[in-house]
Amino acid sequence: MSTHTIEPLAEITPAAVEVHDVHKWYGAHRVLDGVDLTVRPGEVTVILGPSGSGKSTLLRVINHLEKPEIGYVSVNGELIGVKQQGGRLKELSERAILAQRSRIGFVFQNFNLFPHLTVLDNVAAAPVATGRLGKPEALELARELLGRVGLAEKTGAYPRQLSGGQQQRVAIARALALRPGVILFDEPTSALDPELVGEVLAVIKDLATSGTTLVIVTHEIGFAREVADRVVFIDGGKIVEQGPPHEVLDKPQHERTRDFLSKVL
Amino acid sequence: MTEPPGTTVSLADAPSADAPSKPLTAQRVQPLRRPGRWIVTLVVLVLVAQFIHGLATNPFYQWSRFGYWFLRPTILDGLVITLEVAALSAVLGLLGGILLALARLSKSPVLRAASWTYVWALRSIPLIVVLIFLYNFSALYQTLSIGVPFGPAFFSFDESKLATDMAVAVLGLSLNEAAYAAEVVRGGILSVDQGQHEAASALGLPKGYQFRKIVFPQALRSITPNYVNQLIGLIKSTSLVFYVSLLDLFGSAQTMGSTYPGDIVPLLLVVTVWYLILTSVVSVIQFYVERHYARGATRSLPPTPIQKLRTGVTDLRARIRREAAV
Numbered sequence: 001m002s003t004h005t006i007e008p009l010a011e012i013t014p015a016a017v018e019v020h021d022v023h024k025w026y027g028a029h030r031v032l033d034g035v036d037l038t039v040r041p042g043e044v045t046v047i048l049g050p051s052g053s054g055k056s057t058l059l060r061v062i063n064h065l066e067k068p069e070i071g072y073v074s075v076n077g078e079l080i081g082v083k084q085q086g087g088r089l090k091e092l093s094e095r096a097i098l099a100q101r102s103r104i105g106f107v108f109q110n111f112n113l114f115p116h117l118t119v120l121d122n123v124a125a126a127p128v129a130t131g132r133l134g135k136p137e138a139l140e141l142a143r144e145l146l147g148r149v150g151l152a153e154k155t156g157a158y159p160r161q162l163s164g165g166q167q168q169r170v171a172i173a174r175a176l177a178l179r180p181g182v183i184l185f186d187e188p189t190s191a192l193d194p195e196l197v198g199e200v201l202a203v204i205k206d207l208a209t210s211g212t213t214l215v216i217v218t219h220e221i222g223f224a225r226e227v228a229d230r231v232v233f234i235d236g237g238k239i240v241e242q243g244p245p246h247e248v249l250d251k252p253q254h255e256r257t258r259d260f261l262s263k264v265l
Numbered sequence: 266m267t268e269p270p271g272t273t274v275s276l277a278d279a280p281s282a283d284a285p286s287k288p289l290t291a292q293r294v295q296p297l298r299r300p301g302r303w304i305v306t307l308v309v310l311v312l313v314a315q316f317i318h319g320l321a322t323n324p325f326y327q328w329s330r331f332g333y334w335f336l337r338p339t340i341l342d343g344l345v346i347t348l349e350v351a352a353l354s355a356v357l358g359l360l361g362g363i364l365l366a367l368a369r370l371s372k373s374p375v376l377r378a379a380s381w382t383y384v385w386a387l388r389s390i391p392l393i394v395v396l397i398f399l400y401n402f403s404a405l406y407q408t409l410s411i412g413v414p415f416g417p418a419f420f421s422f423d424e425s426k427l428a429t430d431m432a433v434a435v436l437g438l439s440l441n442e443a444a445y446a447a448e449v450v451r452g453g454i455l456s457v458d459q460g461q462h463e464a465a466s467a468l469g470l471p472k473g474y475q476f477r478k479i480v481f482p483q484a485l486r487s488i489t490p491n492y493v494n495q496l497i498g499l500i501k502s503t504s505l506v507f508y509v510s511l512l513d514l515f516g517s518a519q520t521m522g523s524t525y526p527g528d529i530v531p532l533l534l535v536v537t538v539w540y541l542i543l544t545s546v547v548s549v550i551q552f553y554v555e556r557h558y559a560r561g562a563t564r565s566l567p568p569t570p571i572q573k574l575r576t577g578v579t580d581l582r583a584r585i586r587r588e589a590a591v
Contacts, residue, residue, distance in 0.1 A: 063467060094472065102469025112464035116482050116561040125478070126468040158561035178468065 014077030016041045016182050016213040022061055022071035024054075024237075031057045032068070033237035039182070039215060039230075041076075044208045046224040046245075047217045049234040050260055055217045058234065059184050062215065063104040064097055075104055076181045102130050105175030105183035109190050111167040113159035113174070119146065120155040123174045130178070138177070145173040149203050165196030169203055176207075183207065185216040221264055225249055233257045330531035334521070335538070343517030344539060350431070350503045350513060351543075354438035355496055361439060362446025367476075369451055380447065387444035393505050396437040400430075400509040434506035442499055449491040453484035486558045493551040497544050514539055 017039040024032040031054045039045050049055040060066040062073055064081035072089060073080045081097050082089040092100075113122050123142035127133040133141065146152055149169040159167050168188055175183055185204065189197040201223050208214055208227045218224065224231055224245055231248040233240045233256075240254050252258045320326060334340055368380035387395070457480050465475040507516035518532040525532075556566055568576065 065463060065467060098466065098469040098471060100469070101467055106467040108460065108464060108467075110460055112458075112460040114461065114464070114479055114483075114561075116558070118561075126470060129468075129470045129474045129478070160561060161564055174468070 013041060014074070015039060016043065016076060017062055017215060018074045019058070019062065020072050020074075022058070022068040022073065024057055024061060024066060024068050030237050032061065034071075035234070035237070035239055037232065037239065037242075039213060041181075041213055042211045043229045044214045044227050045216070045230050045232060046228040047215065047232045047234060048219075048221070048224065048260070053235045054237040055234050056186055059106075059186050059215060059217050062182075062184055063101050063106050065106075075100075080104075099130075102126065102178050103180055105178065105180035107168070107171050107175050107183065107185045107188050109187040111159070111164070111171045111191070113167055113170055115159050117158075118155065119151065119157050119159065119162070119170050122159065122170060123177050126174065127177050132178070141177060142173070145176050146170070148176075148206075149173045150199070163196060164192045165199045168192065168200045172200075172203055172207075182213045182215065185214065185218070187217050187219070189218065189220060219264060221249065221261070233260065235260070325530060326534065327528070327531045330528050331534050334518075334528065334532055334535045337521075339517045339521060340514065340535060340539075343512055343514040346431075346506075346511060346516075347500070347503050347514040347543075350434050350438060350506055350511070351496075351500045353435045354442050354503075355499060357435065357439035358442025358446050358495075358499070359450075359492065361443030362448075362450045365443060365447035366450035366454060369447065370454060384444045384447050387441055392437065392441045392502055393508060395441055396434065396505060396509050399433045399437045402433075430506075430509055430511045433509050434503075434511050437509070438499065438502060438506070441502075442495065445495050446492060449488055449495060450484070452491065453486075453488035454480060456487045457483045482558065483562075486555070486562055489551065489555050489558060493547060493554075496547055500543050500547070501540065 015038045017037070019035055019037040022032050022035045023030070033054075035054075035058055037045075037058070047055045047058065057066055061068050062075065062080070064073070067081065072082060078100065079089075080100055081092055083092055084090075113119075114125070117125065120139060120142050123145055124135070124138040127138040127141065128135055143152070143155060146155055149172055151166060151169055151173070154162060154166065154170075159170065162170065168191075172183075172188075188204065189200050192200065197220070201220065204214070204216065205223075205227050216224075216228075228245045230242060231245045232242040233248060233252070233254075235256050240256050241248060241252065248257065249261065252261060321328075365380045365383060368376040369384075371377060461479060461483065462475070465479045470479065503513055504515035506513050507519060512520065515536055518536045522529040522532045553569075556569070559566055
């Protein structure tokens with residue numbers, strides 16, 4: 001007890017996401033080269049970077065869709081994909097990893113809705129399959145969430161009958177159905193027609209203001225400026241700089257950040 | 266210099282044809298005439314008529330004997346055997362195929378190799394050889410036992426009691442069918458988008474649920490047409506069970522044919538018509554199964570024949586009304 005009083009904050013409220021010295025490589029290609037990142041609960045973090053910089057991989061490491069070669073990730077104080085045993089990290093069983101993933105929301109660039117299920121079933125499937133809710137409660141929740149993303153009218157439709165923006169909003173409702181502590185967005189608007197981007201960003205913004213912890217990979221600089229508590233710029237598998245948006249976006253310290261921003265703005 | 270006649274005519278005619286043209290109004294475009302199509306239709310109709318005429322009038326076919334045999338109890342008993350063997354082998358073969366496909370796609374190299382070897386072996390051996398092998402199996406192994414190889418046996422069966430002709434037939438066909446079904450199912454699973462696997466595992470759906478509710482239903486869309494193709498092959502392959510002394514549809518006709526040698530042709534016609542009926546029934550079922558699994562894959566489902574007929578009738582009525590009005 002007494003030894004912990006010096007640095008108690010991290011112990012009492014663990015970081016929502018903590019990425020610790022993560023390395024990931026495919027063959028000889030280093031995708032992540034020692035990334036450290038801490039996201040506090042309720043914080044909105046936007047990750048920027050050129051394509052191939054490792055930003056999507058970083059996001060996929062957080063929910064263990066990709067295994068880091070070295071390093072570890074914890075979400076709300078819980079190690080992801082591994083357990084600590086006598087000072088060593090051991091791989092968890094697939095079942096345990098799936099259970100952990102159900103506590104982390106993930107929204108894909110290409111939506112990846114289940115095309116053979118109705119919109120309502122897409123949202124209700126996970127709470128039922130993971131045994132958290134009975135079927136009627138899950139359908140009730142799904143209706144409520146679809147209402148929240150403005151799609152109460154579309155419950156009976158199949159995903160391919162919807163526009164891209166509507167599909168992505170269903171995907172967000174599907175992630176919310178598991179009441180995740182953290183939601184990860186992997187370029188949520190990159191596959192959308194320009195006029196549909198706004199409706200998806202509005203839903204994400206609504207989540208941001210409601211205090212949900214979000215980590216968002218995006219190219220929407222304007223959106224980052226508006227909602228982010230922190231902007232992280234990543235290049236070559238390393239975090240180049242991070243800070244509040246008005247610092248990173250308006251007064252970037254590094255040449256590479258300036259170079260990137262001059263190209264996208 | 267010889268100019269093609271068409272060119273000069275059109276050059277001379279073109280302006281004069283255009284000159285008095287009335288101002289264009291929005292109107293229905295006159296469809297292109299296709300005389301070639303009419304000629305082909307006529308030729309085909311004549312050939313079909315000749316064929317039907319031959320079928321009906323050639324005494325060689327003995328249609329009265331066909332009528333006599335078509336619903337005879339021996340033939341119908343054979344038909345029931347054919348249906349039983351086909352249905353059991355289709356279900357067991359598909360189940361075996363799913364297991365083999367999962368083994369082939371698993372992460373375990375041993376399972377992958379075992380599955381590959383099975384498919385390789387069973388696709389190489391002719392079905393008739395498999396059947397006759399199994400038929401003689403009880404001679405090769407008097408008892409079948411489950412236990413440690415070279416060690417004690419836990420269970421043992423008297424082979425000759427287990428292996429009825431029916432069991433041999435179903436087993437042989439299922440073993441063969443499973444090898445082909447494995448490839449059909451594997452192809453179907455591979456055709457499901459990688460993003461679906463990712464989305465299912467990102468949501469933390471349990472592994473069994475991912476396969477049963479997410480991946481397999483989508484795979485069925487491409488499995489169905491291929492497996493029905495298999496199934497039609499299987500229905501016809503059941504005629505081979507005659508060689509393991511099971512009297513199926515073909516077997517009964519064959520036996521009757523040796524008793525009444527004069528009726529061989531009508532008996533073969535009876536068999537042909539019954540196989541045609543079975544295949545047609547399977548095709549109808551295929552249409553509705555495919556339609557069921559197309560939900561969500563297309564924006565709207567293809568119409569059933571009844572719906573097509575209904576819209577056809579209403580369209581025709583509307584057209585007649587329009588023409589009458591003009």
